[in-house]
Amino acid sequence: MVLIIAESQKGQFKKSAFEAVTYGYKTAQAMGSTCAALVLGEAANAGDLGKYGAGAVYQITDAALQQFDSQVYTAAIAEAVKQLGADVVVLNHSSTGKSLLGRLAARLHAGSVAGVNTVPTVSGGFRVKKSVFSGKAIAEYEVNSPVKVLSLTGNAIQPEVVGAAVSVSALQVSLPAPKVKVKEVIREEGHVPLPEAELVVSAGRGMKGPENWGIVEELAGVLGATTACSRPVADVGWRPHHEHVGQTGIAIRPNLYIAIGISGAIQHLAGVNNSKTIVVINKDPEAPFFKAADYGVQGDLFEVVPKLTAAFRRFKEQQ
Amino acid sequence: MKLLVCVSKTPDTTSRIAFSSDGAQFDANGVQYIMNPYDEWYALVRALELKEAHGGTVTLINVGTESNDQVIRKGLAIGADNAVRVNCDPQSSLFVAKQIAEYARKENFDIVFCGKETIDYNSSEVGAMVAEFLDLPYVSFASKLDVSGQTATAARDIEGGTEMVEVELPLVVSAAKGMAEQRIPNMQGIMMAKRKPLDVIDPVPFDELSTPVQYTLPPAKKTVQLFNADQMDELVRLLHEEAKVI
Numbered sequence: 001m002v003l004i005i006a007e008s009q010k011g012q013f014k015k016s017a018f019e020a021v022t023y024g025y026k027t028a029q030a031m032g033s034t035c036a037a038l039v040l041g042e043a044a045n046a047g048d049l050g051k052y053g054a055g056a057v058y059q060i061t062d063a064a065l066q067q068f069d070s071q072v073y074t075a076a077i078a079e080a081v082k083q084l085g086a087d088v089v090v091l092n093h094s095s096t097g098k099s100l101l102g103r104l105a106a107r108l109h110a111g112s113v114a115g116v117n118t119v120p121t122v123s124g125g126f127r128v129k130k131s132v133f134s135g136k137a138i139a140e141y142e143v144n145s146p147v148k149v150l151s152l153t154g155n156a157i158q159p160e161v162v163g164a165a166v167s168v169s170a171l172q173v174s175l176p177a178p179k180v181k182v183k184e185v186i187r188e189e190g191h192v193p194l195p196e197a198e199l200v201v202s203a204g205r206g207m208k209g210p211e212n213w214g215i216v217e218e219l220a221g222v223l224g225a226t227t228a229c230s231r232p233v234a235d236v237g238w239r240p241h242h243e244h245v246g247q248t249g250i251a252i253r254p255n256l257y258i259a260i261g262i263s264g265a266i267q268h269l270a271g272v273n274n275s276k277t278i279v280v281i282n283k284d285p286e287a288p289f290f291k292a293a294d295y296g297v298q299g300d301l302f303e304v305v306p307k308l309t310a311a312f313r314r315f316k317e318q319q
Numbered sequence: 320m321k322l323l324v325c326v327s328k329t330p331d332t333t334s335r336i337a338f339s340s341d342g343a344q345f346d347a348n349g350v351q352y353i354m355n356p357y358d359e360w361y362a363l364v365r366a367l368e369l370k371e372a373h374g375g376t377v378t379l380i381n382v383g384t385e386s387n388d389q390v391i392r393k394g395l396a397i398g399a400d401n402a403v404r405v406n407c408d409p410q411s412s413l414f415v416a417k418q419i420a421e422y423a424r425k426e427n428f429d430i431v432f433c434g435k436e437t438i439d440y441n442s443s444e445v446g447a448m449v450a451e452f453l454d455l456p457y458v459s460f461a462s463k464l465d466v467s468g469q470t471a472t473a474a475r476d477i478e479g480g481t482e483m484v485e486v487e488l489p490l491v492v493s494a495a496k497g498m499a500e501q502r503i504p505n506m507q508g509i510m511m512a513k514r515k516p517l518d519v520i521d522p523v524p525f526d527e528l529s530t531p532v533q534y535t536l537p538p539a540k541k542t543v544q545l546f547n548a549d550q551m552d553e554l555v556r557l558l559h560e561e562a563k564v565i
């Protein structure tokens with residue numbers, strides 16, 4: 001059985017949960033097996049995971065799961081794996097999933113692959129691929145343990161409805177008391193966090209100063225995109241650190257990445273070159289970013305960006 | 320405080336990436352190696368700061384071959400007291416973590432530091448694995464870490480925000496940007512590093528359960544389509560109809 005761990009936040013599933021179920025469903029098909037979903041803690045409409053291909057949905061609602069402690073969550077998943085006889089476990093490659101993948105591998109003596117982006121192939125061994133060396137190569141792994149654990153890169157696969165909602169069964173497990181106490185969770189409300197964003201508008205040193213960011217925010221606003229920035233811009237404090245993308249910042253893979261006044265240094269590309277489509281706006285025709293771009297606009301960003309915003313606005317009005 | 324910092328070696332991002340002609344092996348020819356930035360800039364420096372504030376020792380551990388000694392010596396030059404290298408050529412994170420855990424178990428460290436991830440494989444697994452092998456709490460992606468008495472407080476990076484946590488020592492922590500500021504080794508550090516102990520130990524037997532077997536290069540990007548400022552409606556149309564991203 002392929003068991004996927006469906007992540008929720010404040011009782012609501014994230015899109016990544018549906019991506020994981022679709023991935024689990026396709027993996028189960030490839031293996032001639034079944035797919036089930038496990039929900040940890042409270043979540044509304046857990047049975048809906050059936051629509052994306054979970055043949056069964058299990059839920060553990062223990063008070064110890066109210067806050068995140070990787071030891072407690074690992075105990076819960078490991079117990080479910082045993083009770084259900086799962087042989088492939090799929091997590092999201094998110095802050096939660098990454099904190100659990102390694103623990104589960106060690107606990108279950110399972111081979112692991114972190115950040116997979118393709119459905120495994122099973123003829124001639126269990127093999128699955130991931131992007132490595134900052135997107136400069138693809139590595140295929142072979143996993144040869146009876147139990148396997150994978151974490152799925154965000155936005156690598158789109159959720160597909162293949163069935164109907166199913167009923168939810170409660171699983172009883174005994175869990176250790178949490179040792180990590182969560183004191184406070186501080187979240188920027190109102191926009192999609194960068195690692196989960198499908199549309200990203202990013203700007204760099206070409207902006208000249210923080211006072212000019214209005215045109216970037218306006219473009220992002222019209223698109224419903226999340227804003228990002230290059231490292232020097234975060235380092236000098238023009239933009240907050242959580243916007244910094246690249247090798248030493250956040251790695252993202254949105255559907256659309258618009259880079260404004262960013263030269264496209266290799267360390268920047270390391271975090272963004274898995275984006276599906278890249279648009280680069282730069283006045284220097286020699287800017288290295290154009291080589292990594294699908295669409296390029298050569299021109300002064302102070303002229304181009306407002307024109308692009310206006311064009312998106314016209315497009316939205318026609319929709 | 321007894322502190323252990325796990326350090327790994329990665330190709331510099333600017334290195335050209337190539338493979339053997341059958342794609343089975345990474346080709347290290349001409350690759351410039353560095354210490355993984357999360358290990359060097361954040362984990363190691365924060366460990367040194369905690370030692371400076373509370374006393375104790377900072378030990379480095381690496382699981383790898385002799386060619387890693389250069390990176391380990393750099394860590395000693397930055398200020399670690401001693402180092403251990405588990406002599407082998409590991410294929411998987413689980414193998415690496417097993418070796419680190421076996422060593423750490425005997426030494427009773429208060430904190431085991433890892434980097435958030437290595438910048439070549441971006442796995443982010445080793446810290447969690449070491450924590451599980453040692454049955455210790457794990458605080459991942461910490462952008463701040465403070466210790467007072469036996470209690471550690473940390474800020475964790477989570478999607479779209481920060482989680483503030485508190486936990487008793489001992490623990491395993493993975494270091495993210497913000498935990499410390501990079502330190503450049505000085506001449507004295509580099510001289511002293513040559514005399515600091517770097518013990519080489521044998522690995523414990525452990526199966527490789529997951530191994531990279533084939534490398535390929537991604538399909539080449541098709542050449543960029545160029546526009547000027549007055550062609551924005553055309554660009555938007557293509558984003559909708561051709562790229563299908565809006």
Ligand SMILES: Cc1cc2nc3c(=O)[nH]c(=O)nc-3n(C[C@H](O)[C@H](O)[C@H](O)COP(=O)(O)OP(=O)(O)OC[C@H]3O[C@@H](n4cnc5c(N)ncnc54)[C@H](O)[C@@H]3O)c2cc1C
Binds near residue numbers: 229247268271281300
């Ligand atoms: C170890 C290491 C790690 C790093 N990690 C990261 C990382 O994670 N993320 C990251 O971003 N960087 C990282 N860097 C830094 C990286 O090498 C570059 O220095 C950085 O990305 C450059 O930022 P930028 O493109 O905003 O600025 P610049 O390189 O200064 O580029 C500005 C661009 O704006 C264009 N421009 C200027 N004015 C206009 C205008 N009016 N209209 C249109 N275009 C204009 C210019 O032509 C230029 O191409 C790292 C560096 C190192 C050494």
Ligand SMILES: Nc1ncnc2c1ncn2[C@@H]1O[C@H](COP(=O)(O)O)[C@@H](O)[C@H]1O
Binds near residue numbers: 324325355440445
């Ligand atoms: N071979 C190794 N030896 C020692 N520490 C390692 C090794 N590989 C990874 N690590 C540590 O584990 C962290 C996360 O690595 P990874 O799980 O491979 O992304 C790194 O930042 C290091 O601190």
